Amino acid sequence: MKPIPPASLWLVGCGNMAGAMLRRWIETGTIDPAQVFVVNREDRELPAGVRQGREFPEGPLPDAVMLGMKPQQIDLIAETHGARIAGVKLLISILAGVELASLADRFTAGAIVRVMPNLPVAIGKGVVGMAGEHNHPADTLMQPLGLVEWMADERGLDLLGVLAGCGPAFTYRFIDALAAAGTGLGLPEDQALRLAIATVGGAGLLAAEADAPPSTLADRVASPGGSTRKGLDVLDADGAIRKLMQATLEASERRSAEMAAEARR
Missing domain, CATH: 1.10.3730.10 (ProC C-terminal domain-like)
Structure with missing residues (x-):
């Protein structure tokens, strides 16, 4: 069976990078905007159909949650939203420098994957580094963004972030x-x-x-x-x-x- 991307996605933060990824996913039909919810400190201009608020909605968890806020906010986010998203099947982090162990200390998820994208993902010409246990839904989600590279370890991901991210x-x-x-x-x-x-x-x-x-x-x-x-x-x-x-x-x-x-x- 061909791997499929997550059908529903929650985002914590939607700044320049997370916003570029989200817009590309919606443009390519990878994700239905109606299945996306963004938690922000204040409302942002988002693609039509994407919902947003200060807290995640009631009901079942989505297929995936992506952390897209500033790395320095990780403790605040864990305290504020950690319990609500606990047990999600897939947690994706694009937080530069925040290691898998640090994420696992703060969040409970079936799988945790670190992702290091660069800004050309907005036009499908980006570089996306990934680390963690290989996860097919995460991999499939990233494919429309550009060149996807699974790194052997987090050291390699950090170096990719320096070369391709910066x-x-x-x-x-x-x-x-x-x-x-x-x-x-x-x-x-x-x-x-x-x-x-x-x-x-x-x-x-x-x-x-x-x-x-x-x-x-x-x-x-x-x-x-x-x-x-x-x-x-x-x-x-x-x-x-x-x-x-x-x-x-x-x-x-x-x-x-x-x-x-x-x-x-």
Whole structure:
């Protein structure tokens, strides 16, 4: 029998990431909005048909509950809603840095799965890391969001979160810097930004479909002694771009570890 996603879903919190996931599920017909309930501190603009409130409704539990609030709110949520959702078949957490053991200490569920998505899930081009005991309904639920990777352990999930979860923000900074550099050379600001966005978007799509790694693609673009090669010489000098990205990811990893430690207390 083909695995099917949860038919009903409750969410705790529905900010940028959880909201992007929810909208994608509804757009693709993965979930019926009438079967979704969101608990928020205040009402948000949600897809048509999705109910929301301060407390979960009376009646039986849904097939799944997803924790989508800020990680720092975990104790408050456990105290406020833990008893109501106790015994749910599937608990999904997208809380960065909050480990399975910390979740199990606070919530009772048939299965607990950690999920680490990134923002392009909004258009089905995201990366979704998963950890915990392999769960077919959770896996099926995530498939419309993009590339789904089950990690061997939570360490791998945290590293995926640093690379893929934080990565879009770093990519946006690069796009902004590329556009600013174009403006510095004399292009109009709005035109430089359009060109930078299209360049990075197209290059990413080509890299995804290419028969060679990005390093080879870069060499294919750069003719010996040409203008691209001269620019690459700046990025490659003393490993400049690699060192910058290593330091960037390490800073994010340190903060992820700090948040995990805070959740264990």
